Amino acid sequence: MLFGICNLSIVPLRALESDSSEMRSQLLFGEHFEIIEKQKNWSKIRLAFDHFEGYIDNKQYLEISAVFYKALCKEIPTYSGEILDFVTNQKNELTTIAMGAQLPFFMKGKLQLENYEYGYESAIFHGIFPKNEILKTAFTYLNTPFLWGGKSPFGIDAAGFTQIVYKLCGYALLRNVKEQSKQGEVLSFIEESEPGDLAFFDDEFGEIVHVGIILNDYNIIHAHGKVRIDTLDHSGIFNTDLQKHTHQLRVIKKII
Structure with a gap:
């Protein structure tokens, strides 16, 4: 080898x-x-x-x-x-x-x-950081443009964003959205979630295609066009610029 x-x-x-x-x-x-x-x-x-x-x-x-x-x-x-x-x-x-x-x-x-x-x-x-550091690290990537396959501050995709943020804080996520959705503990309701948990979203065929990091006050940070902050509710992600829902909520996962 x-x-x-x-x-x-x-x-x-x-x-x-x-x-x-x-x-x-x-x-x-x-x-x-x-x-x-x-x-x-x-x-x-x-x-x-x-x-x-x-x-x-x-x-x-x-x-x-x-x-x-x-x-x-x-x-x-x-x-x-x-x-x-x-x-x-x-x-x-x-x-x-x-x-x-x-x-x-x-x-x-x-x-x-x-x-x-x-x-x-x-x-x-270096090392393992407390859960609140995940949010601070995620904010560093705000306005990074979306790039399929990307995982840097100069271009990043949805799973690349969640993976690198968790990685810098000392936690291991897999590379793509479907793999990440199989990790961690399922939460039944948004109300059970904490800032730093992951929310996954599916398409019209039921395929999980998107992920973001839950913030305080029913907000979410995710890579969609760019790394941005939007509103999260029981239906999914409400895009504050477009004034409509763009992603359908499938499952919430607690990784740490």
């Missing part, structure tokens, strides 16, 4: 081995993975964090040893805490990174990508 790590800021994870293929998700700097199949130009990978699979360009990652990969899987991760920042390598070259980038073996301003050392001097997320 081969292993790799993302050494660039944001790399597309595609459905097929082509630049024109659908972007299913993204890798942020420092994310590590198994290489399931390596071809001439593309590799099929499985992310360590959520086991999500897809194809990435062979020019857009760094191969690492099994020893380094296993050590990464055991550490309590550290993530960058600034919307946009950079890491510096030993040649003083800069690599931009987005919020949520992983900083492997971060200590005293230094991090390691196996044989490569980088410096980083800004805010971090």
Whole structure:
């Protein structure tokens, strides 16, 4: 088995081995993975964090040893805490990174990508945060444009938004909406929910297609056109700009 790590800021994870293929998700700097199949130009990978699979360009990652990969899987991760920042390598070259980038073996301003050392001097997320921090982290992404497959402050989808917010606070959600909807404890009514719980929404065929984070006072923050705040009621999401319901409530889940 081969292993790799993302050494660039944001790399597309595609459905097929082509630049024109659908972007299913993204890798942020420092994310590590198994290489399931390596071809001439593309590799099929499985992310360590959520086991999500897809194809990435062979020019857009760094191969690492099994020893380094296993050590990464055991550490309590550290993530960058600034919307946009950079890491510096030993040649003083800069690599931009987005919020949520992983900083492997971060200590005293230094991090390691196996044989490569980088410096980083800004805010971090590390460890498990109380539930109220989920809301503070979510607000950081306000007005981020919607991007199918995105999970950065420069473009994000609904499940990418909930996953990265929970991830920065120390909790693991799976990558897509249907998978996330199977996690946690079902709540029967909105009144039972707390700020930080997740609300899921379905389409006319009963398929769960959307998710958001419940706020105080029957509000919800979610990625729809952009990361925005709307009203949540027993029917679903009431869009305050359009003055109509845009999503039909299916289930509320308590994750933590």
